Amino acid sequence: MMERQAGVALWRQIADRMRLAINNGDFDETGMMPPETVLAARFGVNRHTVRSALASLAEEDIVQPMQGIGTRILRSRHLRFPIGRRTRLSQGLGAQARELEGLLLEAACEAAPQAVTDALTLAPGTACVRLETVHSADGRPVSRSTSFFPASRFAGIDAAYRRSGSITAALRAFGVSDYLRKSTEISAVHAEGDDMQRLRLSPGAIVLTATAVNTDLADVPVQYARTRFPADRIKLTVEPES
Amino acid sequence: MMERQAGVALWRQIADRMRLAINNGDFDETGMMPPETVLAARFGVNRHTVRSALASLAEEDIVQPMQGIGTRILRSRHLRFPIGRRTRLSQGLGAQARELEGLLLEAACEAAPQAVTDALTLAPGTACVRLETVHSADGRPVSRSTSFFPASRFAGIDAAYRRSGSITAALRAFGVSDYLRKSTEISAVHAEGDDMQRLRLSPGAIVLTATAVNTDLADVPVQYARTRFPADRIKLTVEPES
DNA sequence: CGTTATTTGTTCGTATGTATC
DNA sequence: TGATACATACGAACAAATAAC
Numbered sequence: 468m469m470e471r472q473a474g475v476a477l478w479r480q481i482a483d484r485m486r487l488a489i490n491n492g493d494f495d496e497t498g499m500m501p502p503e504t505v506l507a508a509r510f511g512v513n514r515h516t517v518r519s520a521l522a523s524l525a526e527e528d529i530v531q532p533m534q535g536i537g538t539r540i541l542r543s544r545h546l547r548f549p550i551g552r553r554t555r556l557s558q559g560l561g562a563q564a565r566e567l568e569g570l571l572l573e574a575a576c577e578a579a580p581q582a583v584t585d586a587l588t589l590a591p592g593t594a595c596v597r598l599e600t601v602h603s604a605d606g607r608p609v610s611r612s613t614s615f616f617p618a619s620r621f622a623g624i625d626a627a628y629r630r631s632g633s634i635t636a637a638l639r640a641f642g643v644s645d646y647l648r649k650s651t652e653i654s655a656v657h658a659e660g661d662d663m664q665r666l667r668l669s670p671g672a673i674v675l676t677a678t679a680v681n682t683d684l685a686d687v688p689v690q691y692a693r694t695r696f697p698a699d700r701i702k703l704t705v706e707p708e709s
Numbered sequence: 710m711m712e713r714q715a716g717v718a719l720w721r722q723i724a725d726r727m728r729l730a731i732n733n734g735d736f737d738e739t740g741m742m743p744p745e746t747v748l749a750a751r752f753g754v755n756r757h758t759v760r761s762a763l764a765s766l767a768e769e770d771i772v773q774p775m776q777g778i779g780t781r782i783l784r785s786r787h788l789r790f791p792i793g794r795r796t797r798l799s800q801g802l803g804a805q806a807r808e809l810e811g812l813l814l815e816a817a818c819e820a821a822p823q824a825v826t827d828a829l830t831l832a833p834g835t836a837c838v839r840l841e842t843v844h845s846a847d848g849r850p851v852s853r854s855t856s857f858f859p860a861s862r863f864a865g866i867d868a869a870y871r872r873s874g875s876i877t878a879a880l881r882a883f884g885v886s887d888y889l890r891k892s893t894e895i896s897a898v899h900a901e902g903d904d905m906q907r908l909r910l911s912p913g914a915i916v917l918t919a920t921a922v923n924t925d926l927a928d929v930p931v932q933y934a935r936t937r938f939p940a941d942r943i944k945l946t947v948e949p950e951s
Numbered sequence: 952c953g954t955t956a957t958t959t960g961t962t963c964g965t966a967t968g969t970a971t972c
Numbered sequence: 973t974g975a976t977a978c979a980t981a982c983g984a985a986c987a988a989a990t991a992a993c
Contacts, residue, residue: 473912479716535989655897670715
């Protein structure tokens with residue numbers, strides 16, 4: 468039935484499937500999880516194993532166990548983040564959350580890695596401003612970004628970002644009235660280290676990674692960004708649009 | 710150092726990181742993995758643990774251990790699958806593999822799930838033709854698709870697909886000369902059941918899931934498809950185009 | 952009001968897998 | 973290779989809280 472002895476604990480596999488079912492709205496009628504004994508029978512495992520899985524979901528604030536009553540579902544549903552010609556981080560999630568918050572974790576000016584200079588068509592080792600940010604929707608972290616801007620043109624953009632809390636506004640302060648998404652590359656990996664902490668994920672959680680290059684209206688690259696989204700909280704959508 | 714009691718065995722976490730490093734081209738210069746003792750030191754674990762991780766990668770045909778010499782890297786690099794206005798499964802991967810093969814696993818005509826009828830703007834429970842396919846590049850499975858076509862318009866499209874091995878050709882046989890990608894939704898989950906077998910993945914492996922709706926030139930929905938890509942073999946790219 | 956059924960919470964014990972030395 | 977410590981999974985209870993009668 469379910470894979471054992473594969474390097475992934477049974478309780479975690481079950482936690483994954485339950486999280487998915489919750490996000491899929493499978494229990495929306497009652498707002499409660501089925502009883503542990505029922506879940507154990509459904510997955511063909513011991514009740515203890517189901518309890519471990521539920522404890523893991525409770526840790527993530529997805530469910531709340533209540534003795535004598537059952538296990539309540541606290542959160543469900545994905546947010547959608549649209550990727551298109553004019554992709555803006557804050558704007559994309561705008562209507563889907565009551566409160567959206569951006570936080571600048573770190574800013575530095577340094578020689579950029581080769582992947583960055585290649586994408587921005589800069590000479591290898593060119594200095595760039597690097598911004599590390601996290602965005603939260605209704606108190607839940609939903610994205611973690613690492614951005615690079617050519618330092619020659621955008622020195623001090625970190626201060627502009629700090630003032631406005633917006634990349635769009637910060638770029639405008641440097642004369643970039645508008646910018647377009649040139650390319651986006653999407654992959655997915657298991658969460659690691661800093662991302663796990665910042666996005667409040669448990670080990671084994673999946674992050675969607677979008678690597679993007681933005682250009683100004685003259686088609687000159689202005690930003691290279693790698694944004695990580697928790698796959699259980701965000702879906703990416705691609706909308707054909709001008 | 711690395712997370713314990715996390716539901717994911719250390720050797721699997723390390724296998725994940727090594728697979729990522731290999732795909733990232735970190736060992737391209739030599740084409741060999743560093744010695745086990747070096748890897749053990751780098752990850753801060755016992756050599757046995759590294760050996761378990763390497764055994765797992767060998768099982769996936771990613772590396773090949775050779776007595777007295779070292780561990781050779783067999784495969785690396787991602788394929789890129791472009792998503793755009795005119796997304797075609799075979800065409801997208803065309804130039805990146807020597808040999809591309811599509812296989813029809815199953816065809817059926819049945820009442821479609823609600824998610825499908827909603828997306829295709831059909832009445833709930835409308836009959837659809839369902840096609841289950843796998844695509845392989847150079848002998849490696851790279852995608853697993855489930856497609857739905859309204860049965861009233863496309864009855865027998867399975868035969869057309871069987872003849873041509875192409876959705877584009879099969880649709881053309883039904884008078885759809887061209888079709889466009891209306892929407893795409895991307896998420897990522899752990900591989901399960903049938904997908905694990907068909908894509909030859911190990912448990913805990915990540916699959917990128919693209920759910921798409923295609924319409925004909927009159928903007929009438931013709932196809933609903935859910936395609937699963939192994940995240941360690943495929944990256945999705947979003948290209949703004951005409 | 953107490954009784955009963957349901958449901959989560961806890962404690963034993965045992966066997967196997969994981970990781971180190 | 974064997975010894976050791978801990979995590980995982982199962983099984984069989986029993987305790988505690990809640991709801992319905």
